[in-house]
Amino acid sequence: MTDRVRRLAEFAIERTLFLCAAFSILVTAGIILVLLWETAAFLGDVPLSEFLFGTVWTPLFYDKHFGVLPLVAGTLLASAIAMAVALPSGLLIAIYLSEYAASPVRRAVRPVLEVLAGVPTVVYGYFALQFMTPLLQSFVPGLAGFNALSPGIVMGIMILPMISSLSEDALHSVPNGLREGAYALGATRMQTALRVVVPAAFSGISAATVLAASRAIGETMIVAIAAGQQPRLTLDPRVPVETMTAYIVQVSLGDTPTGTLEYRTIFAVGMLLFLSTFTLNLISNWLRERFREEYA
């Protein structure tokens, strides 16, 4: 092959790869533009203050209100329950796998845990609706057929491997010198793990937590199936609620005409959802950078 041909091929390959990269960015930009466009049109009809601080959400009905707070409350409630399940157990699993488990155990348990993240969310949704809810109803008084508790718990199971794997990576990458130093000072294994290794891995653990929270907020299928479809401003986990994502699903499934105010509500809600997960991801990145302990 001559030099010229090789240079040409090299050039073509480079351009192709560039186009691939540019494509994903263009798609993202396109999505954001559409969101912005439709949200701006929505905010032309509904004042921002009513959207953000209103407490009643009934855009599809006769007496229309556009207060997004009930959807936000539903989303936060379900996500908070998920985090309450996933954070402690995920962290304990990570500490066990990194600090206590023998290496073969670690190698076996990790992939098994990660299978949890690979289960299709529609399966989790029906698991919550058909199994978890009836089970919880046998001992939680007043638990409705659709509620925030059951999908919250199941969502916690789903994001558990996210927290445990990422946290374990963080814990595992803490240099052994720190552990040895702690042991040399007479610390027990538990003291070493909790007071030395975990603080040293704090940035990674908190980044994992925030990322998992962002995943929970954006989760759609589980809550659309098992949490109900009633926007309700409540922190009671036993009654039907509607999350932002579930609302978008509900409207998309119907035949709401394009261009109407009803139709634009899903973009406004989508924008809010996008902003919240985007912010969380930024925070996660920032945490990772800001609190990274450098070990030479």
Add this chain to the structure above:
Amino acid sequence: MGMSSTSRLASATILVSGLAVGAAACGGGGDQAATSPSRVITVDGSSTVFPVTEAVAEEFQKASTGARVTVGSSGTGGGFQKFCRNETDISDASRPIKSTELEACSKAGIDFIELPVAYDGIAIVVHPNNSWATTMTIAELKKLWEPAAQGKVTRWNQIRSSWPDREIHLFGAGVDSGTFDYFTEAIVGKEAQSRGDYTSSEDDNVIVQGVSGDESALGYFGYAYYEQNKDKLKLVAVDDGDASNGAGPIAPSPETVAGGTYRPLSRPIFIYAKVRALERAEVLSFVEFYLSKGAPLVREVGYIPLTPQEQQLVQARFTARKTGTMFAGTDSHSQVTLEQRLAK
């Protein structure tokens, strides 16, 4: 109505991938019906009528050779839009044609025959452990569901003071379903006027699931779905305060729905056949098949067949090619029975 709960939500995820195929499949049908003498019968309209037409179409295609029936479910209104644009042969409808739609059809020069094919009732249901709400009056239902109730009527004892002081959890049809239009019109008085703070779904299975899992719940949906879930739900008898069509509270059943005593929450459902399309042999034989062999299929999919006399009258109406609507200026749940209308 009509889709199973699994398919409805699951279909959301595959919707995008299916769109391309679906668009290709739907696109051709309308033009074919209008222009070429192909053997495709196009039906569209109400999702409530869809299961019936779908069942009839299936049997018809088994029995006849070559003819294909495509059944859409874009809603009664959407169906009439296409019908009056000459895109479909037959329109499914869960309410009589409206005057605006009538106008659109006559402008386009489309004559149709209005054929009632079955009855559908809307069932009011509560949890089996609910011991208090055995009957409700229309006024109580209105108080519970009208827009003014939004955020205000939230406890059982606000509807009737003897009922317990506990929260009421409401489940009902989604705004895109014909059941919603019909229920709001019959109970609140104006179509599409409803409170918004309830669990609303176009999928009746979701409402079944919600009410059967919640002792404080009350919901409404098509009677067909009650039939399939009798063991998990309890019916509320409805009192319309009019003794002329049966005194006191009446619960929906095949007899009370077809007999016209379960008022105002029972209604006939229709197909509208385009007269010009009947010149095509396959359309003619499909409609004849629908009228003569439809009744057992109607029962099979959970609806209530017309009475034998009504079936005869419908048959006669079709044979005489009597065009136009029998509901001009009225609605399908007023006091005149379907039989009286048909006999006119």
